[in-house]
Amino acid sequence: MKRTALRLELFDEFFDSGMQESVSPFLTPGSRKFARSLGLKAALLAAVLLALSFLFSFFPKERAISDLFLLFSFILVGTPALIASLEDLLNMEINIDILMTLGAFLAIPIGSGKEGALLLVLFALSGAMEGHVEKRATSALTALKKISPTRAYVLDEKGDLFEQPIAEVGVGEKILVKAGEIVPLDGKVVSGSSSVNLTHLTGESLPMVVSLGDEIAAGAQNLEGTLTIEVARTNRDSTLARLISEIKEAEALKPGVERFFDRFSHRYAITIILLASATALLLPLFMATSYLGRSGSIYRALAFLIAASPCALIIATPIAYLSAISCCAKRGIMLKGGIVLDALSSCKALALDKTGTLTEGQLSCVGIELVGIEDEQRVLSIAYTLERNVVHPIARSITQLAVQRAAVVCEMVDFRSVAGFGLAALIAGKRCYIGNRDFIMPLLAVSTLPLAEQKRIADRLADYEQYNEALSLLYIETEGVALFRFRDQLRSGVHKTLTELKERFGLKLWMLTGDHERAAATIAASLPLDGFFADLRPGDKMRRVAALAKEQNLAMLGDGINDAPALARAHVGISMGKIGSRTAIDASDIILLQDNLELLPWLFTKAKLTQQIVMQNLSFALAIIMATTVLALIGWVPLWLAVSLHEGGTIVVGLNALRLLKPNL
Amino acid sequence: MGSSHFKGLDPLAHLKEKRKETSALRHEVHGTAISHSLAHFIDSIREGGMLFLLLFALASALAEPAGRMLLLFSLFAAAWVLWRTCRTAILGWSQLERLHRLIEQERYEIEHHTSEEREELEAIYHAKGLRGELLTRVVDAFMADPDRLLKIMLEEEMGLTLAVYEHPLKQSIGAFLGAALCSLIALGAYSLSCCFAGEIAAFILFVSSLMVSAHFEKNRLIPALIWGLAIAVLCYGTLRFLLERFVI
Numbered sequence: 001m002k003r004t005a006l007r008l009e010l011f012d013e014f015f016d017s018g019m020q021e022s023v024s025p026f027l028t029p030g031s032r033k034f035a036r037s038l039g040l041k042a043a044l045l046a047a048v049l050l051a052l053s054f055l056f057s058f059f060p061k062e063r064a065i066s067d068l069f070l071l072f073s074f075i076l077v078g079t080p081a082l083i084a085s086l087e088d089l090l091n092m093e094i095n096i097d098i099l100m101t102l103g104a105f106l107a108i109p110i111g112s113g114k115e116g117a118l119l120l121v122l123f124a125l126s127g128a129m130e131g132h133v134e135k136r137a138t139s140a141l142t143a144l145k146k147i148s149p150t151r152a153y154v155l156d157e158k159g160d161l162f163e164q165p166i167a168e169v170g171v172g173e174k175i176l177v178k179a180g181e182i183v184p185l186d187g188k189v190v191s192g193s194s195s196v197n198l199t200h201l202t203g204e205s206l207p208m209v210v211s212l213g214d215e216i217a218a219g220a221q222n223l224e225g226t227l228t229i230e231v232a233r234t235n236r237d238s239t240l241a242r243l244i245s246e247i248k249e250a251e252a253l254k255p256g257v258e259r260f261f262d263r264f265s266h267r268y269a270i271t272i273i274l275l276a277s278a279t280a281l282l283l284p285l286f287m288a289t290s291y292l293g294r295s296g297s298i299y300r301a302l303a304f305l306i307a308a309s310p311c312a313l314i315i316a317t318p319i320a321y322l323s324a325i326s327c328c329a330k331r332g333i334m335l336k337g338g339i340v341l342d343a344l345s346s347c348k349a350l351a352l353d354k355t356g357t358l359t360e361g362q363l364s365c366v367g368i369e370l371v372g373i374e375d376e377q378r379v380l381s382i383a384y385t386l387e388r389n390v391v392h393p394i395a396r397s398i399t400q401l402a403v404q405r406a407a408v409v410c411e412m413v414d415f416r417s418v419a420g421f422g423l424a425a426l427i428a429g430k431r432c433y434i435g436n437r438d439f440i441m442p443l444l445a446v447s448t449l450p451l452a453e454q455k456r457i458a459d460r461l462a463d464y465e466q467y468n469e470a471l472s473l474l475y476i477e478t479e480g481v482a483l484f485r486f487r488d489q490l491r492s493g494v495h496k497t498l499t500e501l502k503e504r505f506g507l508k509l510w511m512l513t514g515d516h517e518r519a520a521a522t523i524a525a526s527l528p529l530d531g532f533f534a535d536l537r538p539g540d541k542m543r544r545v546a547a548l549a550k551e552q553n554l555a556m557l558g559d560g561i562n563d564a565p566a567l568a569r570a571h572v573g574i575s576m577g578k579i580g581s582r583t584a585i586d587a588s589d590i591i592l593l594q595d596n597l598e599l600l601p602w603l604f605t606k607a608k609l610t611q612q613i614v615m616q617n618l619s620f621a622l623a624i625i626m627a628t629t630v631l632a633l634i635g636w637v638p639l640w641l642a643v644s645l646h647e648g649g650t651i652v653v654g655l656n657a658l659r660l661l662k663p664n665l
Numbered sequence: 666m667g668s669s670h671f672k673g674l675d676p677l678a679h680l681k682e683k684r685k686e687t688s689a690l691r692h693e694v695h696g697t698a699i700s701h702s703l704a705h706f707i708d709s710i711r712e713g714g715m716l717f718l719l720l721f722a723l724a725s726a727l728a729e730p731a732g733r734m735l736l737l738f739s740l741f742a743a744a745w746v747l748w749r750t751c752r753t754a755i756l757g758w759s760q761l762e763r764l765h766r767l768i769e770q771e772r773y774e775i776e777h778h779t780s781e782e783r784e785e786l787e788a789i790y791h792a793k794g795l796r797g798e799l800l801t802r803v804v805d806a807f808m809a810d811p812d813r814l815l816k817i818m819l820e821e822e823m824g825l826t827l828a829v830y831e832h833p834l835k836q837s838i839g840a841f842l843g844a845a846l847c848s849l850i851a852l853g854a855y856s857l858s859c860c861f862a863g864e865i866a867a868f869i870l871f872v873s874s875l876m877v878s879a880h881f882e883k884n885r886l887i888p889a890l891i892w893g894l895a896i897a898v899l900c901y902g903t904l905r906f907l908l909e910r911f912v913i
Contacts, residue, residue: 165809
């Protein structure tokens, strides 16, 4: 037998899906597709068989064939319904499932097998559609576990390097983290220097320089040099472990959203069953009718039970959700279930992350200031020549600007990278240096640049740092200095979008960020926010969201790993699909696939409309059921007409729900 | 040594117990190493061949017209095909349910009894000949990745093979096709109403299925053929002689 190599990620997918067959690690890849949408396929096949049964019933000679098709239909959809109902009964749960199953099977002795099968088929179709719509939420932990290192390179006393599971690395041991790797454990740098990226831990968009003696958190990405770190906390207590536990806590505390229909279905089922039982037992005592026979109380009770089976009710919601979800998908918004729209329509506040959500999440060069140099294009070419050799957010920004302005690459020799500080090389016979102030200012102090110019540069640096701009200095020996300014820009259209959300929907808007107060204040001042909270660690964000959510239903919009606990905790989590981290996407309920915030007003409108249409459908379906059941009970309407009326109601609610497919509705 | 995880046994003895427990899952129902759907296809033909052989023998003892008998056999065949199909699907799902329960249990053990799992892993690779530092490093590498550890424990501890089982529906399609093909050929031959055509067809179906199985299992063909002939003759002969004695 041919064996196929197994993707280890399949285990996570399998357990996250609730052990679905379609991702079973035991099945061959080819045969897993047999398990996809099995419920829907069975329901559709049962519907076809029922239709055939109905067709053959018109030919008296073919009655047996009609009954055969009916039998197949019943077995296909009735068996799972019966199993589910019995299990619910064992758990002392009376619900719509039991009502439907009871009605369907009791239809057989009164000669209404086809009506019973129709109930089961509609019920199965509704359940299959709901299952299709409600994608099982992947735990945010799955993605986080993937990026969390599981091994560390440990340096022993002899200086030998060996790999060890991080769970077995103790406090005080030394580990080596190379450029590009994720720091596996919290610790202190004992050797080396580098810059590290903390965006997903704190939301800080600027890389942080670390060197001897600096604390460094697990989960930070080492960008440049090799670091030797003395472990300060074991894996159980590391920053990543805290983040994982915060996400678990948030997922457990997430407010559950129950549909209106689910809340009342239990009472509805019990009421109908009790009424039917009362009719069967008590009607002959009050009316001149017998127990048995077609006009007897038992027949009427069964007819009432079937007529009261809520086909229109159960189909009313899934079709509406499916239509809304489909419409949203066409506009680049992915919903993890229709009930998310219910939750969104009830939200009165929106919390937004700053970096990567309100802003682009990437540094853009907003200006180049020249001191002692005339030619900006040449300066850009030199900077490009140096920075294209490294991986760093500032390097990426300079490279992008250089490409935009068609800057050329110069001849370069003797290239050096000083991790955590800057780069140097000989370009066109001149020594050129680019890096942070700690790298460049000491060079300027011993250069021929006039003191006044040096002071001017220092003053400019101090000014720009106030506005939380990232800065990079390029020093060309014997010439002068160029000051590159970088900022994480606001997304275009954000102001207009937030204004519309405030004015049309009356939403309270809050900004939550891990960035420091000054940076947050600068951004908040330019937006119509009701307030902002800065210097928030991931756990702080979650607690802030929890506090805000106590006052009103709250939606949270974010993109980073550090937003995941808050996204999981909010009533509705919305993440950015393109820039967003996998962890944030998994923790959220709605994903903006193209990161287009301007769709938020449309989404809120859609959510409210979906809720309206669902309520219309439920009201209409209930009205039809009330009318037909009462009339069936008092014998004014025969069973076949009662069933036809309530099936007709099903069609009407279906068509009403399909209106949600229109994008402009 | 021995904890509640190992139920008082040492890791190696615990491993042997686990292997025994899962042997039923590893043991192929059809006794072959070919794909499940193909095995069920052949199995259906084998069973159908013998079934129709005996039915046709029984028919010869009744005084019913051939056409009526053919109709009765066709209706029987329809029900039998359905039975084979559903039975195969049910067995397949039952097996899958057990496999899923096992993987869930093993994952729980990995998460909550990490040190015991380490002991088991050490016992496994110690039994394979690894010792000292090499054993420690190998076990460390496997323990570092929970997914890889789960895969190894399923394969090494329980002897299960991943990604080889076919979905129950696919298996049942194999069973259905085999049963349907067998029914069509046997009944088609029977409808010729001459020279024991039905019996001969059923006989050929039975014997050829045995030979095909032998081919895929890479067993010797001649013993498979002769034994097949012998069993078919024995069963058919028994029925015919008993019919002669008690019915005809």
